[in-house]
Amino acid sequence: MGKESGMNITVIGCWGAYPEKNEATSGYLVEYNGSKILLDCGSGVLSRLQNHCSLEELDAVVITHTHADHIADVYSLEFAILILMQIGKRKKPLDVYVYGSEPDDLPFCFPQYVHVHSINISEPLIIGTVKLEFSENLHDVPSCAVRLTSEDGKTLVYSGDTGYCQSLIELARHADVLLIESSFYEWQKGLMDGHLTAGEAGAIAALANVKQLLLTHFPHYGELTQLVEEATQHYGGPIHLASGDMKLSI
Numbered sequence: 001m002g003k004e005s006g007m008n009i010t011v012i013g014c015w016g017a018y019p020e021k022n023e024a025t026s027g028y029l030v031e032y033n034g035s036k037i038l039l040d041c042g043s044g045v046l047s048r049l050q051n052h053c054s055l056e057e058l059d060a061v062v063i064t065h066t067h068a069d070h071i072a073d074v075y076s077l078e079f080a081i082l083i084l085m086q087i088g089k090r091k092k093p094l095d096v097y098v099y100g101s102e103p104d105d106l107p108f109c110f111p112q113y114v115h116v117h118s119i120n121i122s123e124p125l126i127i128g129t130v131k132l133e134f135s136e137n138l139h140d141v142p143s144c145a146v147r148l149t150s151e152d153g154k155t156l157v158y159s160g161d162t163g164y165c166q167s168l169i170e171l172a173r174h175a176d177v178l179l180i181e182s183s184f185y186e187w188q189k190g191l192m193d194g195h196l197t198a199g200e201a202g203a204i205a206a207l208a209n210v211k212q213l214l215l216t217h218f219p220h221y222g223e224l225t226q227l228v229e230e231a232t233q234h235y236g237g238p239i240h241l242a243s244g245d246m247k248l249s250i
């Protein structure tokens with residue numbers, strides 16, 4: 001397999017809680033040097049993922065926590081892998097890494113086709129030539145953030161779901177891209193725990209000194225461009241709003 005230049009990130013879905021019509025909740029495809037890694041697999045992700053990656057080629061799925069908007073479609077993906085392997089189109093089982101639950105406690109059915117592993121915060125993973133490191137979030141169920149580093153030193157940090165926490169600032173330090181949840185507007189600050197306002201996302205980006213910010217995990221109300229304005233109050237670098245099918249290369 002030829003070496004591709006850079007790490008490519010594709011937004012499969014960017015909605016919190018439930019997908020907007022014809023869209024998806026959390027799902028981000030990361031491709032580097034022939035490896036294809038899906039970060040989270042919420043509702044709507046399995047269908048839309050196939051616009052960008054055949055299910056024969058997907059190497060691994062990393063689930064940051066077990067809320068439905070991050071894991072729901074992985075159970076349908078298991079059936080896709082089962083069928084593709086039975087008809088000989090896919091050669092190897094799929095690796096699924098989950099934080100916050102033991103594999104036996106999750107409703108997977110076919111361990112010969114989908115290999116489910118627990119994520120241990122203190123144990124980095126290697127998938128292909130990508131290194132993954134983790135930190136613990138503030139959320140109402142166990143939830144992790146993940147830092148992906150390519151062989152050539154490119155870094156993507158994905159927050160998963162979290163309230164404001166120092167550990168995310170540490171994990172995100174000098175990242176090329178911080179993909180971070182911004183579930184709330186500033187007027188909602190302090191009303192709900194376990195998620196970030198866009199202003200808090202901007203503050204984390206500034207303190208971590210990241211190179212660019214990609215806001216995601218959106219609320220279903222208000223003007224999303226206001227999230228950018230609120231993040232800009234804290235962070236002076238480039239800020240993008242995630243959208244379905246958006247691609248970014250680093």
Ligand SMILES: [Zn+2]
Nearest residue numbers: 016017069161
């Ligand atoms: Zn969520």
Ligand SMILES: [Zn+2]
Nearest residue numbers: 065067139161
């Ligand atoms: Zn959540």
